Amino acid sequence: MIWLAAAQPMAAQEWRTSSSLIESEKTDTPFERYSYVNPDAPKGGTLNSVVAGTFDSFNPFIVRGTAVAGLSDFGGILWETLFQQSLEQPGTSQPLLADAMKHPDDFSSATYRLNPKARWHDGKPVTSEDVVWSFNVLKTNSPLYNRYYANVTEAVALNDREIEFRFDQKGNRELPHILGDLAVLPKHWWEGTDAQGRKRDITQPTLEAPLGSGPYKIGPFRPGAEITWTRVEDYWGADVGVNVGRNNFDRRKYVYIQDDNAAWLAFTKGGMQDIRMENSSRRWSTEYNFPAVEAGDVVKAEYPSTARINMQGFALNLRRPQFQNRDVRHALTLAYDFETQNRQAFFGLNTRTSSFFPGGGLASGGVPEGRELAILEPYRDQLPPELFTEPFKLPVFDTPQSERTHLREAVQLMRKAGWEIKGGKLLNAQGEQMKIEFLGSGPTDEIIAGPFLQNLRKIGIDASLRVVDASQYVNRTRAFEFDMITEVLAQTESPGNEQRDFWSSQAADTPGSRNTMGIKNPVIDALIDKVIFSTDRDDLTAATKALDRVLLWNYYVVPQYHRPNMWVAYWNKFGIPEKQSEYMGVDADSWWIDPAKEQALAAKYRSVN
Numbered sequence: 001m002i003w004l005a006a007a008q009p010m011a012a013q014e015w016r017t018s019s020s021l022i023e024s025e026k027t028d029t030p031f032e033r034y035s036y037v038n039p040d041a042p043k044g045g046t047l048n049s050v051v052a053g054t055f056d057s058f059n060p061f062i063v064r065g066t067a068v069a070g071l072s073d074f075g076g077i078l079w080e081t082l083f084q085q086s087l088e089q090p091g092t093s094q095p096l097l098a099d100a101m102k103h104p105d106d107f108s109s110a111t112y113r114l115n116p117k118a119r120w121h122d123g124k125p126v127t128s129e130d131v132v133w134s135f136n137v138l139k140t141n142s143p144l145y146n147r148y149y150a151n152v153t154e155a156v157a158l159n160d161r162e163i164e165f166r167f168d169q170k171g172n173r174e175l176p177h178i179l180g181d182l183a184v185l186p187k188h189w190w191e192g193t194d195a196q197g198r199k200r201d202i203t204q205p206t207l208e209a210p211l212g213s214g215p216y217k218i219g220p221f222r223p224g225a226e227i228t229w230t231r232v233e234d235y236w237g238a239d240v241g242v243n244v245g246r247n248n249f250d251r252r253k254y255v256y257i258q259d260d261n262a263a264w265l266a267f268t269k270g271g272m273q274d275i276r277m278e279n280s281s282r283r284w285s286t287e288y289n290f291p292a293v294e295a296g297d298v299v300k301a302e303y304p305s306t307a308r309i310n311m312q313g314f315a316l317n318l319r320r321p322q323f324q325n326r327d328v329r330h331a332l333t334l335a336y337d338f339e340t341q342n343r344q345a346f347f348g349l350n351t352r353t354s355s356f357f358p359g360g361g362l363a364s365g366g367v368p369e370g371r372e373l374a375i376l377e378p379y380r381d382q383l384p385p386e387l388f389t390e391p392f393k394l395p396v397f398d399t400p401q402s403e404r405t406h407l408r409e410a411v412q413l414m415r416k417a418g419w420e421i422k423g424g425k426l427l428n429a430q431g432e433q434m435k436i437e438f439l440g441s442g443p444t445d446e447i448i449a450g451p452f453l454q455n456l457r458k459i460g461i462d463a464s465l466r467v468v469d470a471s472q473y474v475n476r477t478r479a480f481e482f483d484m485i486t487e488v489l490a491q492t493e494s495p496g497n498e499q500r501d502f503w504s505s506q507a508a509d510t511p512g513s514r515n516t517m518g519i520k521n522p523v524i525d526a527l528i529d530k531v532i533f534s535t536d537r538d539d540l541t542a543a544t545k546a547l548d549r550v551l552l553w554n555y556y557v558v559p560q561y562h563r564p565n566m567w568v569a570y571w572n573k574f575g576i577p578e579k580q581s582e583y584m585g586v587d588a589d590s591w592w593i594d595p596a597k598e599q600a601l602a603a604k605y606r607s608v609n
Contacts, residue, residue, distance in 0.1 A: 013103065017099070020092040031095065034241075034590070037245030037577055041590070041592040045249055045251070045592075046249060046250065047251070047593075048274045049275070052256070052258065053473075054225075054470070055223070055256065060073055062205070064205055073144050077214050078214050080097045080214050081180060082098040083181070084180075087242075087583065094242050096237065096240060096242055097237075098115060099113060099114070100113045106171065107173055107175060108170045109164055109165060111158070111162055114163075115240070117236050118236055119236040120212070121212055130186060134185045135152070138183065147498075149497075151167050151169050152165050174496030174532065178497060185210075190202050194208050215238075216230060216247070216252060225255070228253045230250065248591065248593070259442040259469075264287075270292065275571075280444060281347050281350060297601060300567070301569070301570070307493075309353075310488055311353055313486070313559040314486060315485050315489075316517060318508075319518040328413070328417045330413050331414050333555050334409055335452065338352050340397055341452075342561065355548055361541060362541055367389060368387070372542040375527070386553070411459050414459065426459060433460070433461075434462065438485070439482035439484070440466070440467045443467075445467060478512045479511055495531055495540075496532055503521075524547065530546065568586055574597070575594045
């Protein structure tokens with residue numbers, strides 16, 4: 001084995017046992033555990049869950065195939081990352097496969113040092129060769145990794161434990177940090193052969209259970225129907241800080257069902273779904289009255305979460321010609337009556353969202369000034385003039401006259417864009433009626449989209465809803481085959497390189513990217529770089545506010561609503577720490593099975609496992 005040395009001597013650097021984009025103070029204190037967990041939580045039992053749709057692959061890193069529950073772009077519960085994003089502190093990562101990291105002051109590279117205890121499930125050590133191989137294959141084959149690490153030119157094994165990642169630029173403060181998110185895969189397994197002697201291929205879907213390093217491995221499964229993950233008894237990382245008091249279930253079983261209604265029925269019966277994260281205001285307010293709730297066997301709880309507030313909205317697909325005009329998009333925004341819908345369908349429990357970055361003081365407001373104005377000024381002639389003179393405001397339907405006022409303004413904007421109402425239909429110069437099909441995957445979409453579509457019909461639009469099964473929905477959204485969908489554009493309190501995947505012109509043409517809207521705007525491309533290359537927190541805040549303001553004034557999304565609390569219902573079979581993370585809200589991996597409670601439920605409800 002030949003280890004490659006760095007091409008140039010590195011400046012003296014300090015190893016860091018945590019990485020933070022927000023906290024400026026360095027600390028050498030090892031991370032022991034999350035503050036809320038029970039370090040003595042017992043292991044055992046089964047966590048039952050249901051998933052809508054199907055699965056046909058154990059490879060989550062490629063566009064083809066539908067990956068099984070438990071896997072994700074960053075490994076899931078089978079593969080681990082170098083560091084783990086903190087569940088308590090935004091913009092902070094703690095050691096996992098690596099026990100430390102370092103980078104020079106100019107952010108031109110980053111070096112991670114592997115934990116010498118790290119092992120694959122076959123007992124072989126995790127090595128720097130695994131890391132280098134993983135970086136290369138994931139950046140080559142995963143659209144997400146390709147954009148996330150676009151400015152990482154190479155990964156070099158300095159020795160058996162240390163890997164240096166080299167960049168093609170300096171000053172990208174986030175890049176050393178997010179390299180901790182790299183999922184590390186076993187090179188020797190993927191380059192080997194299966195039981196039939198066929199060479200494995202990471203560029204293809206597979207239903208052969210892969211080798212991992214994480215707390216769980218694949219157990220019994222039926223493709224498309226169910227899977228049971230089993231806890232690794234001799235898991236190497238059980239005592240690593242991010243794992244202490246967590247991963248307490250011996251088994252995690254996922255059963256695939258048709259849709260959310262089926263999932264709800266499964267939960268009320270017990271046995272198939274133990275914990276339900278509820279998103280329906282109507283259901284939370286009116287339907288948790290079945291016998292198990294009244295008996296105290298199902299518990300309703302609310303957990304505050306500062307990370308919960310995200311932009312959820314009707315995403316307009318700019319790849320469709322009817323949405324390419326900004327006045328049209330503005331008109332559609334004016335037609336959405338949040339207040340009436342919130343009162344009638346959501347019991348007044350939701351709050352209107354008016355920013356793409358609603359947490360951590362990053363949301364734009366008022367008119368641009370100071371550093372934010374200086375960032376936007378060079379692009380003044382490419383931006384809507386009112387962006388500089390008016391605060392961004394969403395329509396408010398608070399009086400009986402509001403609907404008439406806002407719809408009248410929407411019609412005027414449509415006329416300006418070349419659409420006229422004739423015979424009750426909104427027509428273009430060629431006499432074609434504007435058509436908008438909302439794509440959904442279940443009954444919840446009917447509740448969310450129904451009133452909006454009704455208002456669109458009032459201004460002559462042929463607005464309809466098409467509900468497809470979960471598998472079709474995933475495939476169509478990946479390929480951008482829709483007019484409009486409800487999208488959740490989740491952000492962190494320290495935005496950076498991932499912004500390319502959300503808004504960049506390159507991502508607009510990449511299937512599976514998070515640029516659902518198909519945004520291609522050179523100003524936004526430039527502002528993304530301003531965010532990525534911000535020099536400090538104040539600079540990042542100003543650049544993010546500028547990006548937020550430009551996104552809002554271009555009306556790429558019709559903003560919907562959010563709730564600051566997580567609604568959770570669960571069968572009373574768990575031991576739960578007294579507190580949960582106020583940042584994440586709920587960390588079910590810190591829960592454990594209480595045998596006495598489980599036995600009591602089993603005696604009362606025979607269907608409960």
